[in-house]
Amino acid sequence: MQRLIWIALLTAFTLPSFLTAQTREEMMAEKEMKSATLDSLKTALGTLGKQVATLEGEVASLTDQLTPYPRWNKGMLGNLGLNFATFSDWLSKSQSNTSAVNIGVTSTAFANGDWEKSFWRNSANLTLGWLKFDDKDNPDDTEGFQVAADAFNLSSLYGFKLSPKFAISTLGxxxxxxxxxxxxxxxxxxxxxGGTWTPANNLVVVIHPLNYNFxxxxxxxxxxxxxxxxxxADYTKKIVQGLNWKSNLSAFMSYQGSDLSNWTWVNTFSTAYKGIGIGLDIGLRNNKQEALAAELDNNPLQSYWILGLSYAISSN
Incomplete structure (x- = not known):
């Protein structure tokens, strides 16, 4: 009887360990089996991904071959910024009764044509801004709107393709x-x-060593x-879904020195849903001749920014 009791106690203490060991071995076997299945699926997925990429390239190539020349891409995009402010008996201001209106408009239109051996890229950009400030307690202050921004740009680039990425070109x-x-x-x-380099569909770089600046x-x-x-240099990119960036740099480097050189860099950020969204335009410019004409001792960095409602219209 005593022997049976000892056997029962020994079984009670050792059986859970045995069962745990068995369960752990089964779990290890299951893990190895699932790991092997996962590795197999990853390999298959990688193969499928390569096949998808290959098919996408072939479809794009066939689409390109089936699209007739000339190929035109035309459109318009812009930004409208409005700001209104009115203060009445606001005593913390030195001018306690004022009203202000700020209006900013940017608009860009483009028409880009592509032929088998040549291309023709055209664009026009207009930036305008007005500011009105009225001190109701001062009858002698300036009335009406004052110009806050004013810039117009028109460009036309024609190129003859020597290869898919490089062309000899002329620019106005x-x-x-x-x-x-x-x-x-x-x-x-x-x-x-000079020459035009197109390393990607969204980047165009123009380098003209022979250029006269009238x-x-x-x-x-x-x-x-x-x-x-x-x-x-003209660059466009979709940063994330719904947020686009367009950047344009235009620079002239005079062989007679930096005093006759100038550059303008404009960046546009826009969100769009069915062509409507929020837009931000930022413009920078440096022009020593304009600074001298304004009788400035230094050559300041000129800048503007407009935040407002953006729109985009395009057609192919």
């Missing part, structure tokens, strides 16, 4: 203002030739035209 670009009698005063016209003006300050190099 005109820049001026249009308000307050500033049209073509001053006005800048670049005419030049400057037109009817002012006391004598603007100078000169020979130099023209560099233009």
């Amino acid at each position: 670009e005109y820049r001026t203002s249009i308000l307050e009698g500033k049209f073509n005063n001053p006005g800048y016209l670049d005419l030049g030739a 400057v037109f003006a009817d002012q006391d300050f004598s603007y100078e035209s000169s020979l130099g190099a023209k560099i233009v």
